[in-house]
Structure formats: structure tokens, C-alpha cells
Amino acid sequence: MIIMKIIDVINQISEGAQATQIDRDHTVDKVIIGDEFQEVTGIVTTFMATIDVIHQTIKKNANLIITHEPTWFNGRDDHHWLENDPVYKQKRQLIENHNLVIWRFHDYMHAAHEDLIYKGFNEVMNWESYQLKGDSQSKNPLERANICYAIPETTIDDLLTVIKEKLNMEVVRYIGSPQASAKRVGLLLGGSSLGLGDEKNPMKLVNSQNLDTVICGDITEWTLSAYMRDAYMMGMNKTMIILGHEKSEEVGMSNIVPWIQSLISDVPVHFVEADEPFDYFYQ
Ligand SMILES: [Zn+2]
Numbered sequence: 001m002i003i004m005k006i007i008d009v010i011n012q013i014s015e016g017a018q019a020t021q022i023d024r025d026h027t028v029d030k031v032i033i034g035d036e037f038q039e040v041t042g043i044v045t046t047f048m049a050t051i052d053v054i055h056q057t058i059k060k061n062a063n064l065i066i067t068h069e070p071t072w073f074n075g076r077d078d079h080h081w082l083e084n085d086p087v088y089k090q091k092r093q094l095i096e097n098h099n100l101v102i103w104r105f106h107d108y109m110h111a112a113h114e115d116l117i118y119k120g121f122n123e124v125m126n127w128e129s130y131q132l133k134g135d136s137q138s139k140n141p142l143e144r145a146n147i148c149y150a151i152p153e154t155t156i157d158d159l160l161t162v163i164k165e166k167l168n169m170e171v172v173r174y175i176g177s178p179q180a181s182a183k184r185v186g187l188l189l190g191g192s193s194l195g196l197g198d199e200k201n202p203m204k205l206v207n208s209q210n211l212d213t214v215i216c217g218d219i220t221e222w223t224l225s226a227y228m229r230d231a232y233m234m235g236m237n238k239t240m241i242i243l244g245h246e247k248s249e250e251v252g253m254s255n256i257v258p259w260i261q262s263l264i265s266d267v268p269v270h271f272v273e274a275d276e277p278f279d280y281f282y283q
Pocket residue numbers: 068106110117190191249
């Protein structure tokens with residue numbers, strides 16, 4: 001067996017993503033912690049390197065975690081502000097004790113020839129053929145992206161049932177009515193519903209694309225949520241479905257496993273669920 005270094009794994013996957021639009025000087029994708037020149041023993045993909053994900057990685061005898069989102073609680077994974085923080089120090093110690101490497105794979109995924117996070121969602125929902133092309137001339141990044149879908153008309157009740165089952169969710173939050181219908185859907189995964197630079201962008205998208213339904217990851221309650229709620233309260237056929245950041249992007253991370261395994265055949269590649277950040281209190 002050829003000895004393969006973690007750095008070689010990272011390079012192969014980055015190249016394999018064929019992310020032509022990537023800004024190499026400003027990407028958040030980098031080795032977050034660990035020695036990337038060590039031999040790889042196993043690979044874990046996950047939405048986020050939580051403590052539980054780290055423990056499961058150790059159990060699997062893997063030493064490379066490929067995470068979509070940050071390890072150090074901020075978008076650019078800056079850790080200087082945390083040097084004396086007890087949570088940071090203990091997490092870092094755990095990672096170092098087991099010689100793990102954490103690599104962030106975010107921008108390359110979204111900039112891939114086909115956005116790999118959306119690809120995972122499309123595959124799970126069987127929505128590949130319903131995806132519409134964005135308007136490359138638009139100033140609104142949400143309108144430029146391929147995030148709108150013309151799906152066969154369905155009720156919100158049925159759509160929520162399918163989403164709950166396919167994404168393995170305990171509860172699904174929504175605004176609107178289960179009796180409403182869905183056929184023009186905007187998929188605002190991850191942080192997209194925050195607007196990608198301008199919080200007005202999601203509402204402009206709903207209007208210009210005549211969307212009846214938006215499916216969102218992270219949300220702000222006084223922007224798109226308030227807009228969809230007002231629209232619904234005035235009798236319009238508008239629905240918002242809220243998955244949370246983790247559930248909306250996680251299938252993207254599980255569905256890249258076969259692709260990574262095809263690139264890196266010598267060591268096992270696993271997916272580890274990061275799980276929603278919340279518990280639900282029922283009584
Ligand atoms: Zn993402």
C-alpha cells in the first residue's frame with residue numbers, strides 16, 4: 001500500500017472539486033489544526049467538527065476530519081481571540097492528544113462545477129431535474145445562483161412530511177398553512193436566507209422568481225420570516241420551511257463520501273452526523 005499524506009488527500013479533493021471561481025487568497029478553506037504531513041489513517045466528513053464528531057473520529061481510527069463549517073466558532077476560524085478561553089483550550093487539547101487534522105471544505109464545495117451541498121440535497125429529495133438556472137446578469141447573488149426549483153405541485157403538508165423523513169428531522173418549523181400548495185420553491189440552504197451580504201436579497205428573490213415556498217437553513221426572524229408571515233397573514237400562498245443550518249447542509253456532506261472514496265481508495269471514508277445543535281423540550 002502506498003503511504004498517503006493528509007496534504008495529498010486535501011490536494012486531490014480540492015482539485016477534484018474543480019472550483020474555478022474560487023478566490024484563493026480569501027477562502028476559508030484551510031487546515032484548521034494539526035500536522036497535514038502525517039500519513040492518513042482514515043477520513044471523516046461532517047457538517048461541523050463538534051466534540052462528539054471528534055470522539056467518533058477517534059473511535060474510527062481516522063485522523064482527518066473534513067468539516068463544512070468552522071471549528072472555532074467564527075466564520076474565518078480565527079482562534080487568536082480564544083487563546084485563554086477554557087472551551088477552546090480543552091477542545092484543542094483533545095484534537096492534539098489524538099493527532100487529528102481538521103480541514104475546512106466549504107468554499108470549494110459551493111464553488112464546484114455543481115454546488116456540492118445543493119447536489120446532496122437534490123439527490124436526497126430527487127429534485128435534480130427541477131432545478132432552474134439562475135440569472136447570471138443579476139446583481140443579487142441569490143438570483144445568480146441555481147437555487148430555485150419548479151417542482152410538481154404538492155401540498156405543504158406532503159412536502160413537510162417528505163422533508164421530515166428524508167432529512168431525518170425530529171420537528172420541522174414552518175410559517176404558513178399545511179393546506180397551501182408548493183410549486184415554485186427557493187432553496188436557501190446554510191446561511192443563504194441571511195441574504196449573502198444584503199438582508200433584503202431573499203425577499204427580492206421571492207418576488208422576482210414568484211416563489212410560493214422557501215426552504216431555509218439559518219434564519220433571521222425580522223427579515224424573510226417576517227415577510228413570509230405577513231404575506232401568509234394577508235392570504236397569499238406563501239410558506240417558509242426552516243431546517244436550520246445543520247440539517248440543510250448535512251446531506252451535502254454525507255453524499256460526497258462515495259466521491260471522496262473514489263479519489264482516495266486506500267483508506268476508509270466515513271460520514272459522521274454532527275446533529276442539530278438543539279434538543280427539543282416537549283412537556
Ligand atoms: Zn455551506
